[in-house]
Amino acid sequence: MDTKNVIAAISLSAAVIILYSLFFAPSPKELKDLNQEKTALNSEAPKLDVSEKIIEISREDAIKDSDRIKFENENIKGSISLKGGIIDDLIFKNYTETLEGQNNITLLNPKKFSQGYYIETGWVSSSKNIDLPNSKTIWKVDGNNKLTPNQPVTLTWSNNQGIIFEKKIQIDKKFLFFVNQTIKNKSNKSYDFYSFGQITRNKAPDITNFYILHEGLIGVFDDQLVEEDYDDIKEKEFSKKTNSGWLGITDKYWITTLIPEENKEFRADFDYKNKFRANFIETQPLELASNGTVSSNVRVIVAAKEVDVIDDYAENLKIAKFDLAIDWGWFYYFTKNFFFAIDYFFKLTGNFGIAIILVTICIRILFFPLANYSFRSMAKMKILQPEMTRLKELHKDDKMKLQQALMQLYKREGVNPVSGCLPIFIQLPFFFAIYKVLFVTLEMRHQPFFGWIKDLSERDSTSIFNLFGLIPWDPPSFLIIGVWPCLMGLTMYFQQKLNPTPPDPIQQKIFMFFPLFLTIILAPFPSGLVIYWTINNILTMAQQVVIMKQTKVKTT
Numbered sequence: 001m002d003t004k005n006v007i008a009a010i011s012l013s014a015a016v017i018i019l020y021s022l023f024f025a026p027s028p029k030e031l032k033d034l035n036q037e038k039t040a041l042n043s044e045a046p047k048l049d050v051s052e053k054i055i056e057i058s059r060e061d062a063i064k065d066s067d068r069i070k071f072e073n074e075n076i077k078g079s080i081s082l083k084g085g086i087i088d089d090l091i092f093k094n095y096t097e098t099l100e101g102q103n104n105i106t107l108l109n110p111k112k113f114s115q116g117y118y119i120e121t122g123w124v125s126s127s128k129n130i131d132l133p134n135s136k137t138i139w140k141v142d143g144n145n146k147l148t149p150n151q152p153v154t155l156t157w158s159n160n161q162g163i164i165f166e167k168k169i170q171i172d173k174k175f176l177f178f179v180n181q182t183i184k185n186k187s188n189k190s191y192d193f194y195s196f197g198q199i200t201r202n203k204a205p206d207i208t209n210f211y212i213l214h215e216g217l218i219g220v221f222d223d224q225l226v227e228e229d230y231d232d233i234k235e236k237e238f239s240k241k242t243n244s245g246w247l248g249i250t251d252k253y254w255i256t257t258l259i260p261e262e263n264k265e266f267r268a269d270f271d272y273k274n275k276f277r278a279n280f281i282e283t284q285p286l287e288l289a290s291n292g293t294v295s296s297n298v299r300v301i302v303a304a305k306e307v308d309v310i311d312d313y314a315e316n317l318k319i320a321k322f323d324l325a326i327d328w329g330w331f332y333y334f335t336k337n338f339f340f341a342i343d344y345f346f347k348l349t350g351n352f353g354i355a356i357i358l359v360t361i362c363i364r365i366l367f368f369p370l371a372n373y374s375f376r377s378m379a380k381m382k383i384l385q386p387e388m389t390r391l392k393e394l395h396k397d398d399k400m401k402l403q404q405a406l407m408q409l410y411k412r413e414g415v416n417p418v419s420g421c422l423p424i425f426i427q428l429p430f431f432f433a434i435y436k437v438l439f440v441t442l443e444m445r446h447q448p449f450f451g452w453i454k455d456l457s458e459r460d461s462t463s464i465f466n467l468f469g470l471i472p473w474d475p476p477s478f479l480i481i482g483v484w485p486c487l488m489g490l491t492m493y494f495q496q497k498l499n500p501t502p503p504d505p506i507q508q509k510i511f512m513f514f515p516l517f518l519t520i521i522l523a524p525f526p527s528g529l530v531i532y533w534t535i536n537n538i539l540t541m542a543q544q545v546v547i548m549k550q551t552k553v554k555t556t
Contacts, residue, residue, distance in 0.1 A: 068089070076092060083139075111200065126192055153168075176300070203276075243265050257302075259319055326441070357531070364539045444528065453531075456531075463482060481523040484534060491537035
């Protein structure tokens with residue numbers, strides 16, 4: 001890789017960002033209008049109450065604090081508290097906290113636990129003097145006392161006013177809960193009810209704090225994606241009235257979502273009242289006449305963000321843009337299709353590392369003619385280097401004449417001096433795409449390569465500072481520069497030797513240290529990304545050597 005071209009590419013990328021901010025980013029007025037829209041509250045439906053004092057206890061004690069019904073399928077297990085009818089205990093059966101660990105990922109926790117994270121569904125009413133089920137209500141199990149894909153459960157509770165509340169909960173084989181809520185009125189009075197669903201998280205988790213990934217509150221309303229960070233929602237709440245969409249709270253690999261009933265208007269709210277809340281409430285009340293019945297459906301998805309699973313739910317349940325639960329970023333189509341390419345080769349080979357290498361080879365083949373053109377031009381530039389040095393010495397006091405002489409030389413010899421940038425511009429989108437794929441997709445988590453690489457989504461854990469494990473010393477994180485980053489740096493160094501040497505001595509010194517600089521910078525990056533970059537460098541050098549031999553340029 002021509003280091004000058006790397007610097008040029010980085011400069012061009014910065015220029016694109018600046019131009020975007022100048023010409024395409026929203027104006028201050030537009031941002032103000034947007035914020036006003038986001039914070040505009042609607043008064044048609046009542047707000048959900050948050051006044052509840054909780055004494056924190058251990059998770060184990062919180063689980064024992066109420067009677068429960070258990071649930072389990074192929075992917076998740078847990079329990080539903082009969083106190084409040086709350087889904088507040090959920091564990092992913094197929095994922096562990098660490099690579100070698102035995103503890104499965106626990107996502108949902110009871111509210112009395114410090115890391116409380118739970119889901120509620122229910123009703124509110126503008127009618128006064130009516131008892132409604134709340135977080136302290138003790139529900140009764142009607143029939144089955146374990147929830148499975150083949151066995152739904154029904155919870156019931158009735159007040160002293162002749163009104164019976166019922167929840168029928170079903171679960172599929174993956175991550176979907178279907179909650180059917182029914183109210184039966186045995187009294188001689190009429191009431192109105194609003195259906196709601198709410199996800200509550202006591203505290204923000206430890207997050208990656210990385211600009212390429214959103215973690216926090218998320219939703220799609222009227223086909224528009226809304227992402228609110230934890231810190232942002234502490235400062236200003238979000239509210240939106242809509243007829244379609246979904247909402248939830250997302251982590252890097254896990255998501256908890258509510259999907260309101262189709263074709264019913266609802267108001268979605270994100271707020272922080274000592275807890276983070278994502279909730280919806282239907283804005284049109286259901287009128288319950290004497291001896292009448294009303295019902296409402298809520299779908300709840302608490303999922304590991306597997307691409308196939310999320311896409312299947314989006315398509316089969318017709319959930320608008322639910323695939324955006326996985327943060328594919330600005331270059332959605334490019335990044336997602338890049339994942340599918342890697343996943344295709346993974347299914348053929350059984351190893352994501354090999355799949356990355358095969359995709360790298362395919363990229364090189366795809367752009368082989370364009371790279372050939374670039375390398376031929378660079379090879380000619382190397383042949384012309386003595387003449388270029390002579391011209392610079394000849395016109396060292398007249399930059400205008402020097403530029404004219406160089407342009408005449410390039411024209412006479414058929415050389416394009418900027419053609420060396422082409423391979424860099426080709427590589428950059430793939431570099432960012434593979435980084436995004438490795439960073440956000442659950443499929444890459446805990447996937448091994450060979451040898452010491454046990455997780456392609458994590459950094460190479462070896463270090464040159466303890467001779468890659470030969471010395472019994474654990475260096476601090478900033479000194480962990482592994483085997484693959486070192487190989488990448490070496491390939492960049494040798495590739496640099498194939499390119500024309502800058503005539504300026506200061507530039508020569510800068511370029512000499514550039515491979516070392518990138519080695520240190522990329523050492524903490526996912527090992528899969530470093531493997532991709534290394535293999536790409538090797539293939540690039542091989543192609544460049546062949547071209548240079550054809551043009552009779554010395555490679556040393």
